[in-house]
Amino acid sequence: MGNAVAIIGTGQTRHGRRTDVCYPDLVREAVTAALEDAGITLNDIDGVVLGTMPSMMEGVSSTHFYFAEAMGSLGKPVLKVETCGSTGQSIGHCGFFWVASGMADIVLVVGSEKMSEGDGQATMTTVFDPFFQRTFAAGAPGVFTMQSMEWMYRFGIPEEKGREAAALISVSNHDNAMDNPHAHIRMRVTMEEVKNARVITYPVRLLDVCPASDGACAVVFASQKATRKIGRKPAWIRGLGFRGEEFFYGESDKAVWMSATEAAGEAYRQAGIRDPLKELDVAEIYNPFTYQEMIFYECFGFCPRGEAPDYVLKGTFRKGGELPCDPSGGTLCTNPIGATGLIRLAEAALQVTGKAGERQVEGAKLALSHAMGGVDQFNGVTIVGSTL
Amino acid sequence: MQKVAITHVAQSSGMESRESLMDFTYRVNREILDKAGLKRQDVGCIIAGSADIFHSGLSCANAFDWDGIGAFLKEGSRAEESAFSFIYGCMRILSGRYDTVLVTALVKGSENPDNDPITSFYGDPFYLRPTGINESVVAAMQMRQYMERYGVTEEQCAGVAVKNLGNALFNPCADRKRRVSIEDVMNSERIYDPLKALECAPKSDGVVAVLLASEKRAKKLTKKPVWLAGYGCSMDHFHPGDRDLLKGRLPEAAKRAYVMAGVGRSGKEIDVAEVCEPYAFQELLWCEQLGFCGEGKGGKWFDSGASRMDGALPVNPSGGVLATNPYPARGLYRIAEAALQIRGEAGEHQVGKPVRTALAHSTHGFGGQCHSVVILSA
Numbered sequence: 001m002g003n004a005v006a007i008i009g010t011g012q013t014r015h016g017r018r019t020d021v022c023y024p025d026l027v028r029e030a031v032t033a034a035l036e037d038a039g040i041t042l043n044d045i046d047g048v049v050l051g052t053m054p055s056m057m058e059g060v061s062s063t064h065f066y067f068a069e070a071m072g073s074l075g076k077p078v079l080k081v082e083t084c085g086s087t088g089q090s091i092g093h094c095g096f097f098w099v100a101s102g103m104a105d106i107v108l109v110v111g112s113e114k115m116s117e118g119d120g121q122a123t124m125t126t127v128f129d130p131f132f133q134r135t136f137a138a139g140a141p142g143v144f145t146m147q148s149m150e151w152m153y154r155f156g157i158p159e160e161k162g163r164e165a166a167a168l169i170s171v172s173n174h175d176n177a178m179d180n181p182h183a184h185i186r187m188r189v190t191m192e193e194v195k196n197a198r199v200i201t202y203p204v205r206l207l208d209v210c211p212a213s214d215g216a217c218a219v220v221f222a223s224q225k226a227t228r229k230i231g232r233k234p235a236w237i238r239g240l241g242f243r244g245e246e247f248f249y250g251e252s253d254k255a256v257w258m259s260a261t262e263a264a265g266e267a268y269r270q271a272g273i274r275d276p277l278k279e280l281d282v283a284e285i286y287n288p289f290t291y292q293e294m295i296f297y298e299c300f301g302f303c304p305r306g307e308a309p310d311y312v313l314k315g316t317f318r319k320g321g322e323l324p325c326d327p328s329g330g331t332l333c334t335n336p337i338g339a340t341g342l343i344r345l346a347e348a349a350l351q352v353t354g355k356a357g358e359r360q361v362e363g364a365k366l367a368l369s370h371a372m373g374g375v376d377q378f379n380g381v382t383i384v385g386s387t388l
Numbered sequence: 389m390q391k392v393a394i395t396h397v398a399q400s401s402g403m404e405s406r407e408s409l410m411d412f413t414y415r416v417n418r419e420i421l422d423k424a425g426l427k428r429q430d431v432g433c434i435i436a437g438s439a440d441i442f443h444s445g446l447s448c449a450n451a452f453d454w455d456g457i458g459a460f461l462k463e464g465s466r467a468e469e470s471a472f473s474f475i476y477g478c479m480r481i482l483s484g485r486y487d488t489v490l491v492t493a494l495v496k497g498s499e500n501p502d503n504d505p506i507t508s509f510y511g512d513p514f515y516l517r518p519t520g521i522n523e524s525v526v527a528a529m530q531m532r533q534y535m536e537r538y539g540v541t542e543e544q545c546a547g548v549a550v551k552n553l554g555n556a557l558f559n560p561c562a563d564r565k566r567r568v569s570i571e572d573v574m575n576s577e578r579i580y581d582p583l584k585a586l587e588c589a590p591k592s593d594g595v596v597a598v599l600l601a602s603e604k605r606a607k608k609l610t611k612k613p614v615w616l617a618g619y620g621c622s623m624d625h626f627h628p629g630d631r632d633l634l635k636g637r638l639p640e641a642a643k644r645a646y647v648m649a650g651v652g653r654s655g656k657e658i659d660v661a662e663v664c665e666p667y668a669f670q671e672l673l674w675c676e677q678l679g680f681c682g683e684g685k686g687g688k689w690f691d692s693g694a695s696r697m698d699g700a701l702p703v704n705p706s707g708g709v710l711a712t713n714p715y716p717a718r719g720l721y722r723i724a725e726a727a728l729q730i731r732g733e734a735g736e737h738q739v740g741k742p743v744r745t746a747l748a749h750s751t752h753g754f755g756g757q758c759h760s761v762v763i764l765s766a
Binding site for chain 1: 390447448450451454462463464467468478480510512619623625758
């Protein structure tokens with residue numbers, strides 16, 4: 001169905017608090033790395049897609065202007081796509097469709113965020129409408145915590161079991177980040193430290209939550225013809241899905257989370273995946289909060305509903321487990337929001353091309369990447385494989 | 389290569405709407421689906437075109453857009469400018485993965501601050517914004533340069549406002565409709581010298597939707613499909629000081645569209661054009677850069693009457709952006725109007741001659757920082 005599209009290069013900045021560079025320079029760092037990885041120059045690029053968080057976060061509106069030079073888009077066609085936290089996946093999808101449409105051979109996709117210069121939580125509070133929801137919203141943690149509690153209550157998960165599994169996710173993610181030279185938070189934590197960390201919004205504690213990072217990511221998408229010509233090992237796009245649900249938080253069931261379930265379902269249909277736990281080799285899940293990661297496991301069909309904590313405690317999703325999740329350390333250790341979903345895709349591509357270095361999952365051939373956005377409203381999934 | 393067609397169009401009036409943005413959006417989407425005889429479940433994918441916080445009071449505008457555009461649990465996305473959302477919708481069809489895509493652009497300008505404070509945020513906070521820069525300031529500089537370099541007169545620029553606001557009298561969706569004279573324009577308040585109030589676009593509400601379909605599906609959905617023939621886009625420098633404001637990227641964007649459509653650069657094969665002119669003189673400058681007349685000849689070409697409703701190449705028979713300016717949606721309005729002209733369904737502002745090929749142009753940013761050109765054909 002349609003034209004085949006591959007990822008032939010990825011580039012990431014060193015993520016963290018980057019006071020050493022201005023915002024456009026941060027973008028340039030990722031773009032330069034991606035072009036180098038793909039073995040091409042800006043002249044080879046037919047179009048550029050950009051995505052960031054909204055203007056309030058950036059302090060500049062329409063950032064495709066601000067980054068015009070940095071992302072090498074002078075005199076080129078551009079597209080600016082934004083869907084909140086899921087932006088990283090949405091711009092990846094846009095890069096895919098631009099190439100798949102036949103309107104371009106090679107498209108550069110760029111996602112970025114300089115969180116240290118903005119106010120992430122204030123910005124996220126303005127995603128809520130000003131009349132009904134904004135007055136009680138307290139940034140992202142308030143909502144995500146409500147969702148965690150709803151999920152545990154719905155499936156009768158004892159609080160202690162949920163706590164134990166969430167802590168293990170935090171420990172494994174932090175361990176994984178030690179293998180990732182791009183990661184923001186690189187430190188080992190113990191189960192006790194996670195369980196005793198300062199409460200952010202109960203039951204979520206400091207070590208259950210992602211940092212606010214500066215960082216950018218760039219990914220090069222190419223047609224089959226261009227991929228063959230350039231000759232780099234490609235990660236083929238095998239399936240993609242994006243779904244959103246109602247704007248008003250209370251209108252949908254966040255314990256079952258249809259947008260996450262159906263986005264993955266769509267991607268699986270396209271990739272011909274029936275049993276994701278067996279067939280996928282690795283998954284890069286957008287997990288700004290440990291508890292949410294477990295809801296994603298269930299929505300993505302990695303385990304039955306309500307059983308994610310059991311699977312987590314068995315080690316199914318740890319390094320060496322049946323389906324290693326977030327070998328990069330995930331969003332929990334690095335979160336430059338506009339780039340995060342694209343970093344997930346870049347990491348998945350690195351895995352299936354065997355270029356993930358210390359964090360490589362041996363023999364990975366099929367990988368899932370994901371991002372979530374809005375007030376728990378949007379989910380995007382992309383599956384990449386080492387073969388078409 | 390696949391083909392993609394516009395099969396249906398729906399648009400709201402540009403005047404202040406009393407509905408909430410969600411209801412306002414829903415009504416236009418309902419209308420286009422009813423026209424096509426489709427339910428939202430039948431549409432393959434939905435793309436929104438909207439801008440966030442400054443244009444809506446909400447960050448991540450797609451979150452609020454989602455219900456009104458009918459995208460609940462459907463495949464979809466959002467682009468920040470409506471010409472972007474249109475071409476992204478086309479790409480989805482051309483990829484062969486979707487038969488139908490609904491593209492909807494939306495904004496309620498009446499609920500937001502004026503355009504100038506909003507556009508000042510295009511500038512970075514360190515070097516540009518402290519100078520008091522905004523879209524109108526740059527446009528005024530551009531207009532002054534344009535008149536001085538080419539001898540285009542202030543009256544010729546004012547004439548564009550007279551023509552377009554006059555055309556708007558025949559467009560039921562137009563926001564600002566007034567029969568004005570050159571004197572009225574010349575005597576209206578000077579906003580930023582030499583720009584006068586009547587030469588600057590208003591701030592409008594607007595929801596506009598186009599339904600796109602693959603070749604096979606389009607022929608089933610309508611007797612009058614309007615085909616995408618060409619598309620071009622090009623991006624300019626960030627700092628206005630790095631640019632020659634009179635030699636922007638529009639010729640490059642237009643060339644790409646003309647090559648893809650297989651039409652000549654002279655504009656002879658274009659029957660009608662909907663050009664994005666938030667400032668009156670820009671219509672003259674853009675017409676030059678689209679190749680309708682020679683460099684610096686925009687004023688003379690205008691005086692020849694070529695761009696009038698009954699001229700050789702009517703420009704903005706809808707009244708253009710000078711009459712209706714729902715900022716992030718205005719590009720898709722141009723595309724929708726161009727499609728209506730080809731279908732012969734523009735009503736009282738239908739141009740007199742047969743229309744087989746139409747051009748729609750969109751720009752945003754300071755003085756034409758990014759241009760998109762779309763060519764549609766019967």
